[in-house]
Amino acid sequence: MGIQDEVELLKRIPLFANLERSKLKLLAFTSERLTWPAGATLFRQNEMGDAAYILIDGEAEVLVEADGREIPVATLARNDVVGEIAIICDVPRTATVRARGELTTLKIAKDLFFRLIAEFPEMAVEIMRVLAQRLERTTKDATRAEARVRELEGQHGG
């Protein structure tokens, strides 16, 4: 599989969907394609991040550490992007990501990612849109969760 296939794949990812083909090619060409053996850790919670990953093939598990135990919170699959928050916001990783079975990713280094954003404002806008959508969804989820908590409190209290 070469750059051309990767470009096709990137095209299907919402974050990059609106970018021109040549930009996607640039992204693919300047990124490293990495294969991870089953069980390999892409990154660990609380580490500082230096790269974001795009899943090309295989699945990965998102794990959150609590009380010394790792709790799986999500599963990532082909076309998912992971790790971009830590590099955009410069905060430690919020979760651990581990390959479930053999996994292939495109690794976008932090400085590369920023340079792309600086170079192509349309990409920044796209990222903003995606993040805003996520925020909106999270807010909705939170509101729903809050309502559910109140409901439960009401049941117990009542």
Added chain:
Amino acid sequence: MQKSIYSFVWKFSRRQQLYVLFVTIISFPVLYGTLELPKIIINDAISPTTDDPDAFPITLLGLELGQIGFLLTLCGAFLALVMINGAFKYHINVYRGRLGERMLRRLRYDLYQRVLRFRLPRFKRMSQGEIIPMITAEVEPLGGFVGDAYALPAFQGGTLLTYLIFIFAQDPILGAAAISLYPIQAYIIPKLQRHVNQLGKQRVRTVRILSDRIGETVSGVREIHSHGTVNYHQADFTRLLGRIYDIRFEIYRRKFFIKFLNNFLNQLTPFFFYSIGGYLVIQGSLSFGALVAVLAAYKDLSGPWRELLNFYQRSEDARIKYQQVVEQFQPADLQPDDQFAHDARPIDPLPGELVFANVTYAEPDGGVVLETLNLTLPTTANTAVVDAGNGGAEVLLMLASRLLIASSGRLRLGEHELADLPEVSLGRAVSYADSQPYLFTDSLRANLIYGLRQRPVIQPAYDAEASAALEQHITEARAAANSDLDPGADWVDYDVAGAAGPDDLDDRLVEVLEAVELAGDVYRMGLNGTIDPVAEAGLADRLLAAREAVRAHLDEHPTDQALVELFAEDRYNTSASVAENLLNGTPVGDALQADRLAGNDYVLSVLDKTGLSERFVEIGADVAETMIDIFRDLPPTHEFFEQFSFIGAEDLPEFEPLVARLRKDGAAALKGEGRLRLMSLPFKLIVSRHRLDLIDEAMQQRLLEARRVFRRDLPADLAGAIEFFDAARYNAAASLQDNILFGKVRYGQAGSQERVQQLLGAVIDRLDLHRAIIGVGLAQPVGVAGSRLSGPQASKLGLARALLKRPGLLVLNEATARLDAATETRVATTLLAQMSGRGLIWRVQRPALAAAGFDEVLVLRDGRVAERGTWEELTLRKGGVLAGLVASAG
């Protein structure tokens, strides 16, 4: 030093000068004979035939000779005299040349030694740009002058005198006329010459400024480029060149005027001869013959007179040059040269205390740095020095290691006056290091053991030839009062380092490298270094064994095979570039470097033979197209070009029409430069990294075929330009690491670099190669003045060098300031442990470092001791200086 060149010459070459004079004088009769004999030959041997038939035979030394015999005898004598005269000249010239060179050598050595005797502050006023031309270029003409200094004026003066006497003997009035203008010449010419001398001095000074500016440009080149001040420097340099031009032009004008005047005055004298002499002949008071003789003598007179005048100008030139150089090397406070004795005894045992008694230090410009300091520093304990502001801590340290001399007061090391100790003894007992040590342009090892080279220690076992050469070297050195120590001896004092000899010195080197945490860096340098497998056959074999071990490991652990792609004769390596695959070896020198392959006729012929040329052009066009597509919209200065693009930003537009033409007419139609440019691109492709799908399986097979042809037909002139990969042979052109791995780390495997490093590390440990690799690292050059090392590495090397001597007193001037805080603390702990029981005076940059376990802390402020005590005492003291510093540092 002698104030004038004449006293310098007289003092050091009196006997030789007299010898030259003597030989010159005894050569006179021979010279006279070569002039006299032709006359005899003509008058007595050839002419008499017609006049006097009874002249022959002639009896000479009891032999009866006919005319022919007499002629041949005289001619033989003439030939003999000519040869003897030539031999005299040759002998004198060689002798004078050697004398001049020896004196020049003595002068240069003397000046150099004075540079070594300058006190440090002198170098604040005198740059190397000034010193270098003085010792090299400026004194150069003096050598030639020295040989002539006495002999030439004596010889020419004598000749002149002889002719004058001859003229006076003919007629006193004409004699007076002949020299009538000499007083005027003797008065005017030196006067004019004086101006030229002044200009000469100015020229020398300006040239020194010029060379100083060149030195500054080289040292400050970073500043120049980072501030964009190139034009300013060019203009400034032009101004200096203009000044030199003006001065030189003025010198020429005046010099040629002197010449003109001189010639005129010389021509004026014949005027007197013709007028006065002619008058006298007409009057009958002078014979015609005498006038002709006088005129002839006068013609001969002009030769020596011109020589004398020339010599006068040369000697003036030499006098000024000498004076101007020497006055720069006569500072009042030179270090006494008897302190340099190489056989001085070590200070053993080192006295327990260094005492400062009423020590004041003032800068040369008068600023007082330390004032009436009374202080006793133990050489058996560790003292941290904290400078709380204008404390003069640096000066204190430099005084303690005698890099500076106190303006007043005394420093005593036990019963010794510190100022009087021989430098060699002090250099063994005391080490001084700061954070920016000077590194010599040599290997790491040479820099490390530099501090052990105080005198020749082990005389090598010379063969007869070598010891004769050394004998000769020393004799000549002594004749010029140079150093008579053998530079080829082993100067490394193993004993000082605590090693028994060369063989176990490496253990000590590794020890100090580890103490300053430099061993890891040196190990990595070793891995990236190269060795000569012929000279180090043993090591090469061990590295080959390591290569075998890596291969065995990969055979046993199939999962790790994904990490490395080994080189193999018959397999295409997808982690290596097309160029590497084609060559299947490491280029040596420039001819076969990857970026020049497309321009190499042989490589092109190989591609032609294997029918790959057109494919290369097409693939090149594909690569170009992709690059244009990807990078077109980026600004030309963007770093992606450098990092990722196959084509530089400035070249990118030129490839567009090339690709268009190719698409239209096909690869075969494209010729010349454009074709080669496209062909150069595929060489850089790495299949698994670039993922452009341009080198498919079929193409890989064809490249393997090209690889075979390349090797099979390699012409003799390229045989030295490549070292082929061979699993059973050490590759001299490749690094140690590449030799052990004998393959490429695969792209696209997460963490492969780290895992390969681990694998290599394990193999190296198992085969016990670690130490040998550090040895290779130590042999690596540090670059010009250490330029290949990072700042912290250079600091660490300086520190290791200071430690290796096992000094009784170690003086550290913020020596770890360029290390990060964590490393600094670890190194400090190690050093404190190693120096326990010996003297350590450490000026710390961060006050917190003083907490690392020093016996005592000395706080200086405003040139005085502010407080002194243990870290705990001082930091707990209410209102204390150190307590304040620590609190404000947070």
